[in-house]
Amino acid sequence: MNLRINGQQHTLEKGVTINRLLTQLELQPERVVLELNHQILDMAESLNIELHENDQLEIIQFVGGG
């Protein structure tokens, strides 16, 4: 299935969960914050959410800034 992650098109296997995706990307859930289809996710309650075709996922982290 195709979906957009951070503004770019990606192809993932069907039924992949948030948790699985983060594991694949080697991102610990506590270092990022997610927005799925413009809704901010509560990480604790979202790890088992399955992603779907055409979803728009934003994976955000803190960086240095003034």
Add this chain to the structure above:
Amino acid sequence: MDKLEIAGRHFTSRLMVGTGKFSSNTAMQQAIEATDSEIVTVALRRVDINNPGDNMLQHIDRDRYLLLPNTSGARDAEEAVRLARLARAAGCDPWVKLEVTPDPYYLLPDPVETLKAAEILVKEGFNVLPYMPADPVLARHLEEVGTVTLMPLGAPIGTNRGLRTRDLVRIIIEQANVPVVVDAGLGAPSHAAEAMEMGADAVLVNTALADTAHPALMGEAFKKGVEAGRMAYLAGLGPQRGKAEASSPLTGFLREESS
């Protein structure tokens, strides 16, 4: 020295620091350490999923520093509100340095969108610290909607040009009922001292520390500049005069007194 109070929270340091543009996390840590700051700003960006890099938060002791997420990169109120909400969802205290800078060349804050975003975020329970043009009228409006500080710029972000807005910042300080934090453009400890002597409650610097080969040394220098400026403000500067007024007695010279 007297403490800084923002939204009921007390701080010993009157110097806030940003974490951007340092050559390494170690340089950033050492600079922050040297400033004795208690408020540290960070930004939010998309993860580069092909190259996530390390987690910068692991380099900041959250028990020691209040993490102040900014909304840098926001071009309008909607984007700023979105970033503030994301920061809170990421586990930050509901404090936000509100930045709305649609102009990519001078990064000047948009007064209309900043005010709009401030109003929304205050209603959502955020302590809003707005980066703003040095405009005393806007300052009043921001206070009215409930921001917990005012953060007028000294000069455009990252320019190191000093307190170019001094006359307007002076009016903002005179009229403010919340702490005034001079943010952006301060490039030297003397710039910070000038703002503090004038009665600013705090200053925020980033580029000035990250731009030097010795960030920790500069951090300490800024700390001293801010402290010196605050002490001078508390002591009260002597009046400026147009003509000389001798410091030494004008009698008893080694010459004939003229009649």
